[in-house]
Amino acid sequence: xxxxELLLWARGPGLQGAVAVFVAGMAxxxxxxxxxxxxxxxxxxxxxxxxxxxxxxITRSIPHKELLRTTYLTYILGYTFHIGLFVTLLLFAPHxxxxxxxxxxxxxxxxxxxxxxVALVSIAALFGMLAYRLYHPVKxxxxxxxxxxxxxxTMLPLxxxxxxxxxLLLPYTLMLAVHILSVELLLVFMPFxxxxxxxxxxxxxxxxxxxxxxxxARL
Amino acid sequence: xxxxxxxxVNSFREVMDAPIASFFSSxxxxxxxxxxxxxxxxxxxPKYTPIYKLEPLKRLWRQEYTLLGKLASLAGLSKPITDxxxxxWSELVYDSCTLCGRCTVACxxxxxxxxxxxxxxxxxxxxxxxxxxxxxATRKTIEQGSPMGIQLKAFxxxxxxxxxxxxxxxxxxxxxxxxxxxxxxxxxxxxxEYLGSLARIFKQxxxxxxxxxxxxxxxxxxxQIGVSDIAxxxxxxxxxxxxxxxxxxxxxxxxxxxxxALRWEGPNLIGxxxxxxxxxxxxxxxxxxRAGKLKTVGxxxxxxxxxxxCQIVRRGGVVAEPRNLIRMxxxxxxxxxxxxxxxxxxxxxxGVSANHRAEELRFTVFKRKKRQIEGTGAVTMVTACAxxxxxxxxxxxxxxxxxKMIGLTELVAEHLKEDEQA
Numbered sequence: 001x002x003x004x005e006l007l008l009w010a011r012g013p014g015l016q017g018a019v020a021v022f023v024a025g026m027a028x029x030x031x032x033x034x035x036x037x038x039x040x041x042x043x044x045x046x047x048x049x050x051x052x053x054x055x056x057x058i059t060r061s062i063p064h065k066e067l068l069r070t071t072y073l074t075y076i077l078g079y080t081f082h083i084g085l086f087v088t089l090l091l092f093a094p095h096x097x098x099x100x101x102x103x104x105x106x107x108x109x110x111x112x113x114x115x116x117x118v119a120l121v122s123i124a125a126l127f128g129m130l131a132y133r134l135y136h137p138v139k140x141x142x143x144x145x146x147x148x149x150x151x152x153x154t155m156l157p158l159x160x161x162x163x164x165x166x167x168l169l170l171p172y173t174l175m176l177a178v179h180i181l182s183v184e185l186l187l188v189f190m191p192f193x194x195x196x197x198x199x200x201x202x203x204x205x206x207x208x209x210x211x212x213x214x215x216x217a218r219l
Numbered sequence: 220x221x222x223x224x225x226x227x228v229n230s231f232r233e234v235m236d237a238p239i240a241s242f243f244s245s246x247x248x249x250x251x252x253x254x255x256x257x258x259x260x261x262x263x264x265p266k267y268t269p270i271y272k273l274e275p276l277k278r279l280w281r282q283e284y285t286l287l288g289k290l291a292s293l294a295g296l297s298k299p300i301t302d303x304x305x306x307x308w309s310e311l312v313y314d315s316c317t318l319c320g321r322c323t324v325a326c327x328x329x330x331x332x333x334x335x336x337x338x339x340x341x342x343x344x345x346x347x348x349x350x351x352x353x354x355x356a357t358r359k360t361i362e363q364g365s366p367m368g369i370q371l372k373a374f375x376x377x378x379x380x381x382x383x384x385x386x387x388x389x390x391x392x393x394x395x396x397x398x399x400x401x402x403x404x405x406x407x408x409x410x411x412e413y414l415g416s417l418a419r420i421f422k423q424x425x426x427x428x429x430x431x432x433x434x435x436x437x438x439x440x441x442x443q444i445g446v447s448d449i450a451x452x453x454x455x456x457x458x459x460x461x462x463x464x465x466x467x468x469x470x471x472x473x474x475x476x477x478x479x480a481l482r483w484e485g486p487n488l489i490g491x492x493x494x495x496x497x498x499x500x501x502x503x504x505x506x507x508x509r510a511g512k513l514k515t516v517g518x519x520x521x522x523x524x525x526x527x528x529c530q531i532v533r534r535g536g537v538v539a540e541p542r543n544l545i546r547m548x549x550x551x552x553x554x555x556x557x558x559x560x561x562x563x564x565x566x567x568x569x570g571v572s573a574n575h576r577a578e579e580l581r582f583t584v585f586k587r588k589k590r591q592i593e594g595t596g597a598v599t600m601v602t603a604c605a606x607x608x609x610x611x612x613x614x615x616x617x618x619x620x621x622x623k624m625i626g627l628t629e630l631v632a633e634h635l636k637e638d639e640q641a
Contacts, residue, residue, distance in 0.1 A: 032285055033240040042486035044496075046536055060329050066561040067325050071254045078249070078327070138250035141265035147248050192287050194247050197328055203241040205329030211238070212324070212331075215483060216536025217560065 007177040010184065018184035025191030026199055033203060045214045052213020053206040060205045077128045084122025088115055088158065116165060123158050126151070150193045156182035224302040227346020231279050234338035240284060242335060243277050245328040246270055252332060255325035257563050258315040261584040269322035269332045272311040275300045276339045302346065309348040312339055314577035318443075318476075318569035319529040324560060333534070340445025349444045352574040356440040357449055364456070366440040366573070367404040374407055374435045381415035387422055389414065389430060392464070396427035398503075399466040399495075401457060403474030404438040405605035413473060413605070416632030420504065423635060424512040428470075434460035437472050439480035443570030451488040454480060462494050471499045473626050475530030475568055475604040482535070499531060500628055501603055505540035508547060515634040518550040524597035525554070525627075526588070526611060527562035528604035541603055541627055548634040553595040563587045567610030585614035592622055603627040 001009075063075050089095060093109040100106035109115075130151055133139045160179035163169050170178065190196060250268060253259040258267040265271070278300055281288035291297045320333040343349060349357075356366035363370065378389050390396065398421075406413045414430075421428050434457040441450030461469045471478040482497045507513040525545060531537045538559050545552050557563060566584040571577050588611065592600060600622050602608050608624055615622050625633075 028286060029244065033237050033244060036235055036237045036240050036284065038237045039487065042490070042492055043483045044486075044492065056329060060327060063327075064325075064561060066557045067251070067255060070260075071251055074249055074251055136250065137263070138253040138259070138265045138268050139248065142248040142250055142268060142271060144248070197245045197247055200241050200244040201328045204238075204245040204331075207238040207241060208323065208326070208329035208331045211334065212534075215534060217533055217538070 003171060003173040003177060007173055007180070010177045010180040014181065014184050018187040022187040022190060025188075026196070029191050029196055030199065033200065038207075041214060043214075046216035049213035049216060053208075053210035056209020056212070057202055057205045060208070073132060077125050077132060081122055081125035081129060084118050084125060085154075085158070088119045088122060088161070091115060092119075112165075116162075119158060119162050119165075123155070123162060126155055126158065146193055149189070150195050153186045153189055153193065153195065157186055222345060222347030224305070224346050227302075227305060227342045227344075227348070228279065228300070230342035230345040231276055231339070232283070234341055235280060235284060238331065239276075239335055239338065240280060242328075242330040242332070243273075243280050246330060247328060249327065252322035252326055252330075255321040257319075257321075257566065257584045257587045258580070261586050262580075266311065267315050269316070269336075270330065272308070272316055273332065273335050273339055275304055275308055276335065276342070305343060305346050305348050309343060309350065310576075312336060312343050312348075313350045313353065313570065313574055314580055316569060317529070317564045317566065317571050318534075319564035320534045321529075321561070321564070324533065337442075337445065340443075341447060342445075344445045350570075350574040350576050352576065353440060353444045353570045356570075356573045357444050357446065360440050360449060360453060365404060365436050366438050367408060369404055369407050369436060371432055371435070374402075375432070377407055377411040378414065378430060381411055381418065384412075385415045385418050387415075387418040389418055390428060391430055392432055393427075393429035394464045396429045396464070397467045398426055398428035399434075399461050399464060399469045400428055400430050400472075401435055401437040401469065401477075402472045403477050403605045404436055405474065405609050406472055407436065409609060410605055410626060410629075412629055413626055416626075416629045417470075417500070419632050419635055420507070420513065420628070423514065424507050429464060429466070431460040431464065433463075437474055437477035437481060439477060440570065440573065442476055442480045442484060443573070447488060450480060450484065454485040454488050457481060458485070458489060458493055466495055468496050468498050468503075469493075470503055471497055473500060473528075473603045473605050473608075473628060475528040475535075475606060476570075478535050479530045499535065499537050499540075501531065501537050501540040501544065504628065504631060505543050508543060513547075513631070514636040515548050515631065516636045517634055518548055519599075519630075519634075520550055521599060522551045522553055522595070522597040523549045523599045523601060524592065524595040525552070525558070526565065526600055526602040526607055527559060528602060528607045529562070529564050529568055531603055532562060533560050541601075544627060544631055545601060548631055553597050555591040556594050557591065563591060565607040565610040566614070567606060572606055572610050581610070582614065582617050585610075585617070588614060589618050589620065592620070597622065599623045599625060601625055601627050601630055 068075060091110040092115045096106045096109050133143055160182050164175040164179045252269040256267060256269050282292045282297055316336050318333050318337055322332040359368045360366045382389050400417060439450055439453045441453050471481050478499050486492050504513060525541055565588060566581045571581055612624055
């Protein structure tokens with residue numbers, strides 16, 4: 001199989017298969033969660049907090065200053081990585097082209113050198129997170145194989161994308177194929193690792209806010 | 220109730236719900252909850268990381284409630300939870316968690332870890348891994364009707380004492396009044412002046428009220444140990460008495476878990492809403508203040524700080540009320556660092572103070588509160604939970620601190636304008 005054939009496979013059947021697994025996997029995980037149900041709370045709620053669940057989806061992204069003081073590095077690395085990842089994914093011209101092809105519409109992109117720099121920062125933050133995970137006593141204590149697997153699954157698309165953009169390490173066509181394959185790997189495993197938080201974070205934050213809001217202790 | 224490992228695991232299955240599944244799914248092992256937990260910050264031991272305290276429950280969830288986990292179990296790739304493991308986790312679930320809820324407000328993915336620890340305790344108790352002290356309190360509740368073994372006679376003696384002290388008659392079993400007053404065990408035993416304070420405040424405000432000979436105690440050890448059957452029985456005692464007397468409100472006392480038990484868990488435990496409303500004493504006092512029915516004179520000048528009881532403030536939503544009331548009677552009120560919703564626990568909530576095994580750990584983590592108090596330079600610390608107060612007093616003594624303590628209701632009553640009736 002030539003580099004071009006691999007690229008064509010990755011962009012065609014490979015991508016379709018990966019997206020199918022991703023969609024089915026995510027649906028399964030959501031069913032696994034929601035099918036467990038939740039007992040109705042019979043205690044009278046404090047008035048005026050009906051939207052606390054929805055609000056918490058947003059507000060929980062803002063670290064409180066009391067917590068920020070002791071845990072700033074986790075927040076800084078986490079924020080840097082996540083913002084960098086989303087900028088790279090959503091504001092890089094070739095990515096938008098792909099989305100336009102699938103969705104039928106696109107949006108303005110950032111200049112490539114800017115995205116390039118952001119991607120590099122995001123990669124650096126991800127390495128920082130790994131180092132912190134290995135160094136910090138609590139993080140190290142909690143770390144499982146799954147954490148490292150999730151780290152690798154996330155790192156590969158960023159790294160291979162960066163290498164492909166700069167024509168480094170492998171011939172461009174091959175590196176581009178490897179980049180797309182790494183994204184497919186990420187899609188396939190996302191529902192079955194902690195990376196499922198891309199979807200479940202909205203559910204858990206909603207429940208958290210709803211339960212606190214019920215008691216009037218809204219944050 | 221005979222405890223067994225099977226019963227414990229079955230309890231784990233019974234409590235498993237969509238919120239818990241979403242929480243376990245979302246955890247990214249970031250470890251931020253450790254920084255929110257005083258058992259970690261004061262010991263530096265990673266095993267006290269809140270989410271880790273749930274590990275057996277999480278493993279069961281993964282093995283039985285996720286497809287991948289089921290496949291892994293079939294292939295023999297995951298090891299089932301064992302009784303020995305649950306025994307090991309008893310310390311983490313009971314001794315090093317006060318259900319204070321600080322991790323719940325800190326978790327960036329929104330995991331209500333406190334909710335899960337409370338649920339996990341159901342299984343731990345059913346498996347026979349609840350600590351001796353809390354089992355003892357629960358046994359006394361079943362046999363004698365009170366976690367501290369308080370008999371009606373003892374309660375009535377305190378009522379009489381307060382009547383003599385204040386010169387005000389305290390109505391007993393009076394039907395048709397608006398308010399039923401109940402007390403925490405700790406108040407009945409150690410701080411009966413709470414009742415006298417209420418008598419004086421209610422007289423001034425012109426409220427009709429009563430105490431009950433059938434339900435005078437609000438403390439609910441069933442909630443703390445995690446046995447819903449017993450928790451239900453204790454709540455029902457109050458509900459039956461209140462509905463028999465036909466009161467409009469039951470006043471939850473200065474006790475954190477009593478409020479949680481009666482206000483939030485109660486209707487769910489008995490499976491129906493009440494025919495009365497539960498109001499926390501601080502909510503009521505603040506209502507009276509706003510209505511101009513609570514009249515005080517003078518303000519204390521000495522520097523004064525507030526310890527926020529977790530179950531009343533963070534997990535109860537009563538945040539502004541204690542501050543309004545303190546400012547009414549104190550000119551130099553100083554907030555602690557990390558106050559209100561982010562306050563640190565006294566270290567003895569959630570049954571920890573009844574758990575003798577946890578005593579040394581409780582004094583170790585008190586160092587956090589010690590620093591908070593010292594940071595304010597206050598001479599007096601006010602609180603609104605008799606259990607907090609007792610735990611704090613023990614901590615102050617252990618660390619040779621001379622901070623004075625007073626209950627908020629009592630503080631307000633000290634400044635009450637005498638001989639004025641609404």
